[in-house]
Amino acid sequence: MPREIRAILEACGLFSALDRPRLDMLAAMGRRRTGPRGEMIFRQDEPCPGLFVVGEGRVRIYKLAPSGKEHVLHLAGPGQTFAEVAVIGGFPCPAFAEAVEPTTCALLPAEPFRRALLTDHELCRGLLAGMAGWVRTLVGLMEDIVLRDAIGRLARYLLDAAAGQGGDEIELPALKRHLASHLNLTSETLSRTLKRLADAGLVQGLDTRRLRVVDADRLRDVADGLFPEL
Amino acid sequence: MPREIRAILEACGLFSALDRPRLDMLAAMGRRRTGPRGEMIFRQDEPCPGLFVVGEGRVRIYKLAPSGKEHVLHLAGPGQTFAEVAVIGGFPCPAFAEAVEPTTCALLPAEPFRRALLTDHELCRGLLAGMAGWVRTLVGLMEDIVLRDAIGRLARYLLDAAAGQGGDEIELPALKRHLASHLNLTSETLSRTLKRLADAGLVQGLDTRRLRVVDADRLRDVADGLFPEL
DNA sequence: GCGACGCCTTGATCTGGATCAAGCCCGGCC
DNA sequence: GGCCGGGCTTGATCCAGATCAAGGCGTCGC
Numbered sequence: 001m002p003r004e005i006r007a008i009l010e011a012c013g014l015f016s017a018l019d020r021p022r023l024d025m026l027a028a029m030g031r032r033r034t035g036p037r038g039e040m041i042f043r044q045d046e047p048c049p050g051l052f053v054v055g056e057g058r059v060r061i062y063k064l065a066p067s068g069k070e071h072v073l074h075l076a077g078p079g080q081t082f083a084e085v086a087v088i089g090g091f092p093c094p095a096f097a098e099a100v101e102p103t104t105c106a107l108l109p110a111e112p113f114r115r116a117l118l119t120d121h122e123l124c125r126g127l128l129a130g131m132a133g134w135v136r137t138l139v140g141l142m143e144d145i146v147l148r149d150a151i152g153r154l155a156r157y158l159l160d161a162a163a164g165q166g167g168d169e170i171e172l173p174a175l176k177r178h179l180a181s182h183l184n185l186t187s188e189t190l191s192r193t194l195k196r197l198a199d200a201g202l203v204q205g206l207d208t209r210r211l212r213v214v215d216a217d218r219l220r221d222v223a224d225g226l227f228p229e230l
Numbered sequence: 231m232p233r234e235i236r237a238i239l240e241a242c243g244l245f246s247a248l249d250r251p252r253l254d255m256l257a258a259m260g261r262r263r264t265g266p267r268g269e270m271i272f273r274q275d276e277p278c279p280g281l282f283v284v285g286e287g288r289v290r291i292y293k294l295a296p297s298g299k300e301h302v303l304h305l306a307g308p309g310q311t312f313a314e315v316a317v318i319g320g321f322p323c324p325a326f327a328e329a330v331e332p333t334t335c336a337l338l339p340a341e342p343f344r345r346a347l348l349t350d351h352e353l354c355r356g357l358l359a360g361m362a363g364w365v366r367t368l369v370g371l372m373e374d375i376v377l378r379d380a381i382g383r384l385a386r387y388l389l390d391a392a393a394g395q396g397g398d399e400i401e402l403p404a405l406k407r408h409l410a411s412h413l414n415l416t417s418e419t420l421s422r423t424l425k426r427l428a429d430a431g432l433v434q435g436l437d438t439r440r441l442r443v444v445d446a447d448r449l450r451d452v453a454d455g456l457f458p459e460l
Numbered sequence: 461g462c463g464a465c466g467c468c469t470t471g472a473t474c475t476g477g478a479t480c481a482a483g484c485c486c487g488g489c490c
Numbered sequence: 491g492g493c494c495g496g497g498c499t500t501g502a503t504c505c506a507g508a509t510c511a512a513g514g515c516g517t518c519g520c
Contacts (some may be wrong), residue, residue, distance in 0.1 A: 063369075065377035066455045073369065085369075089362035094369060117358070121351040128347070128354060131361040132319035138365065139293075139303065139315075139324060142372050146414050147295035150477070176498070184376050189477055191499055208486090208498075224296045380507070406468070419507055421469055438468075438516090 005030040008055035008106040011079045014130040018122060026123075029112040034104040041097035041105070048086035048093045050109040054078050057103030058173055062181070063095045072182040075100070075173045084127065084134075087113055100174050145184045148225065150193050153183045155223035158203065158213060168213040169206070176208075197222070235260040238285035238336040241309045244360040248352060256353075259342040264334040271327040271335070278316035278323045280339040284308050287333030288403055292411070293325045302412040305330070305403045314357065314364075317343055330404050375414045378455065380423050383413045385453035388433065388443060398443040399436070406438075427452075 006027040009015050015023065033052075035041065041059060042049060052059070054076050061074040061082050073095060076082045086093055087110045117124055144153045157179075161170045172179060180190035194211075197203045202219050204212045213219060221227055236257040239245050245253065263282075265271065271289060272279060282289070284306050291304040291312050303325060306312045316323055317340045347354055374383045387409075391400045402409055410420035424441075427433045432449050434442045443449060451457055 063373050063377065065373075067377070069377055071373060071376045073372075085362050085365045088358055089366060091362075091366065094366065117355065121354060124351060124354040124358060125347065128318055128358050128361065131358065131365065132315050132321075135315045135361065135365055135368065136319060136321065136324065138368050138372065142303075142368065142375070143293050143295075143301060145372070145376065146301045147293065147297070147299055186478060187498075188479085188500085192477095195499085226296075416508060417468075418470085418509085422507095425469085 004055070004104075005032055005106045008053050008104075011055070012053045012081060013079060014053075014081055014084075014126055015123075017126050022120065022122060025116065026108060026113075027106075029116070030106045030108050032104065033107050034102070035099045036102050037099055039099045039103070041099060041103075042083070042093045044093055044096050046093045048083055048091065048110055050107050051081060051084050051087045051113055052076075052097070053081050053106040053108070055104045055106060057099060057101040059103060059105070060098050060100045060174060060178055061095050062098070062178075070181055071184065072174075072178050075178070075182065077173060081130070084130065088117070088127065088131075090114070100178070141182075148223070150183075150185055150189055151196060152223050152225055153185070154190070154193050154197065155202075155219045157183060158197075158211075159216065159219055159223060162213045162216070168216070170211055170213065172209050172211075234285070234334075235262055235336045238283050238334075241285070242283045242311060243309060244283075244311055244314075244356055247356050252350065252352060255346065256338060256343075257336075259346070260336045260338050262334065263337050264332070265329045266332050267329055269329045269333070271329060271333075272313070272323045274323055274326050276323045278313055278321065278340055280337050281311060281314050281317045281343055282306075282327070283311050283336040283338070285334045285336060287329060287331040289333060289335070290328050290330045290404060290408055291325050292328070292408075300411055301414065302404075302408050305408070305412065307403060311360070314360065318347070318357065318361075320344070330408070371412075378453070380413075380415055380419055381426060382453050382455055383415070384420070384423050384427065385432075385449045387413060388427075388441075389446065389449055389453060392443045392446070398446070400441055400443065402439050402441075 006023060009023055009026055009030070015026065033041075041052070044064060056078055059076045059082060060072055061076065062070050062072045064070050074082060082097060083093065085091070117127070144156055148156065158170060162168055165171065176190055177187040180187045183190070185193070194203070194205070197219075198205055202213070202215045202222065204214050206212055218227070236253060239253055239256055239260070245256065263271075271282070274294065286308055289306045289312060290302055291306065292300050292302045294300050304312060312327060313323065315321070347357070374386055378386065388400060392398055395401065406420055407417040410417045413420070415423070424433070424435070427449075428435055432443070432445045432452065434444050436442055448457070
């Protein structure tokens with residue numbers, strides 16, 4: 001099964017710059033973890049088991065407020081990682097991680113991974129670049145939440161998702177409810193807002209989990225806060 | 231003047247683990263930048279000049295929405311850095327940076343700094359740890375904004391600030407208006423919320439820029455969403 | 461000293477999105 | 491097939507915080 005771990009690591013952007021021996025070294029320390037839909041991978045405040053790389057499926061990373069409200073920080077799909085920050089910084093798990101679909105991950109345990117970081121410069125550089133990208137994403141999400149209204153946030157999300165999936169069709173990565181939480185909306189508001197976009201002819205619902213961007217240009221305008229009439 | 235650049239770098243947490251020769255190397259590439267209160271250090275979308283380390287003064291990093299609303303991401307004081315992410319990732323400036331007080335910074339220009347990163351493992355490790363801390367802060371801020379109400383956010387900010395300044399007296403790092411924007415509030419709401427805390431006897435205003443935490447325990451409860459009566 | 465401008469406070473009103481409350485629809489299970 | 495439960499939509503109402511609108515208060519330039 002190291003076989004499959006190698007394959008997962010190779011498909012991950014964070015490690016794409018690494019050469020064979022290094023990938024072997026990482027694969028050797030890795031363990032394969034599979035779980036059914038709904039499995040809790042880790043919980044907030046637990047010691048962090050290591051760095052996870054998603055091979056198949058999707059993982060929802062979310063925080064829970066004392067009030068019970070939750071916020072979905074990240075929906076990690078194949079090739080993406082989570083818990084890197086906790087591993088690097090030696091923090092406990094900052095959030096919950098739950099499999100949204102049947103999932104297989106490669107887990108690189110914290111201790112050996114940190115030791116590898118101590119000596120391996122290439123690995124360090126790759127991770128540094130990865131973190132820079134992650135900070136950028138986070139700041140983007142934060143600015144969305146703070147500076148845009150519901151329809152602008154949704155429009156931007158849809159544009160991003162369409163670009164990320166390389167077409168004008170989007171497959172939603174999770175339940176609408178969870179997507180809503182990611183955008184700091186309730187599912188009711190998400191539903192209504194999506195309807196507004198559909199009524200205006202900017203998008204078209206295919207089924208519950210899939211939709212199509214019809215007019216990307218106007219969608220961009222909406223994301224930039226134009227079309228106050230909408 | 232390399233003298234002073236060295237001193238600024240030495241006082242910066244990011245570089246605290248570096249040995250003499252490395253600090254010398256960084257100091258040699260650095261330039262000293264001073265500016266009066268109000269000076270724009272860089273603007274959003276400009277090419278990023280390099281990594282800034284604050285020596286004296288304070289710098290406000292903020293984003294501007296098309297609507298004109300602004301959001302203060304960070305108020306960097308002595309020993310802190312900004313624009314690291316853009317330098318590492320090779321992105322353009324993601325935000326505006328403005329001196330809130332007369333400020334002197336060390337600027338490590340992007341190109342030589344990136345080259346140093348290519349070869350210097352220690353530097354890389356330090357930066358990686360720094361980024362991990364920064365991501366953590368960002369996530370914390372985001373969760374504050376998403377999961378807490380106005381009074382909870384303010385309470386948490388005050389506790390953090392008091393801890394950071396090592397006592398129960400807090401000197402606000404910027405205008406109330408800018409602080410409000412950092413917490414995603416209007417200055418009106420900040421003013422009212424501060425008054426509620428003062429009326430309840432949890433804090434005490436000294437003057438416009440300074441205040442004292444009187445009851446940290448109850449403030450913690452407020453931050454956790456208790457005291458619904460407040 | 462005296463304007464005047466910026467910043468902060470306080471009050472009155474407005475509103476986007478949350479919350480509460482039904483249905484509806486689809487898929488799984490008996 | 492029929493029932494049941496979870497997720498989505500839609501409608502009605504509510505509310506935290508924004509916005510609009512006055513003052514008050516310090517401080518800086520003259």
